[in-house]
Amino acid sequence: MERSFEKYFRQNRLPHLWCPGCGNGIVMKAIVQAIEKKGLDQDKTVIVSGIGCSSRASGYMDFDTLHTAHGRAIPFATGIKLANPELNVIVITGDGDCTAIGGNHFIHGCRRNVDLTVVLFNNSIYGMTGGQASPMTPTHKKATTAPYGAIDRNFDACRLAEAAGATYVARSTAFHVQHLTDMIAGGIDNKGFSFIEAICQCPTSFGRKNKMADPAKMMMWMRDNAVMKAAWDKLPDDKKTEEKFPIGLFYNESETDYATAYNEVIQIAGGADK
């Protein structure tokens, strides 16, 4: 039986160009399922993406889509949201795109609390350009630019988003598909800057360098090392090893969003309609 989420894909573009076993496809499905769950109008939803493997997703999704400059997806999305606040704007970005090239745009998007839903596909590597270490490559993991293991400490994008002022911060993985869908759906519900980090596997660039070339093994790694937030909080510190990470909803607060604040200014200044 044909699945209902298929209507959100540009059928003539599939199969997608991602490598066999790439987690991006799973996360893209989770996004469209969250959109379907929330009943968003296909003509009132805009997908904005930057550059990178993850950002190719906008090309496969049957909405109004925008494939923008490297790291600049959030500024483009801010413009769309301010020009027409009734649109639902979803930003698709990768770990390099969001935290390296677009790092400043990301923190200022959080700070302004623009009503966007940002889904970060974290595959821990620059996949498209040949497996260079990104700011989210875990310390000691190998990459083509870090053959002895990365010495840099990696970003925790969720903590970064929370500190910068995002009002909805969550993390999930490509293994926990239904959980990921729920997290994205929650982000769509939140009026303000919603940030969801989706950990996904890159068997080709990250896996082969780190003895996990089998995509199923990478997903089993997620299954074994992801700890739900509630359980994580009770976990004693000695059990919080380097590999383990928490998933779930980390932060949710309601604050005035940017479009509302801007509209107040428009009214004070005489109103756009007069």
Add this chain to the structure above:
Amino acid sequence: MNSEITIKLPRCKGCGICVAFCPKQVLAVDELGKVMVVNADACIACGQCELRCPDYAIFVDKKVKA
């Protein structure tokens, strides 16, 4: 057999995720690198393969009894 497995073969890239997560060893990857059903009777229609297929190539439905 209680389930109906639909495979969209042109989409399959043979990554083996469905094979690894199938609890009943229903699936395998053939010599051309595409998924195939090897033990259809064992399928319990749990949908683990469909859930995690990154290429939307496999679909499992519970068979409706006529």
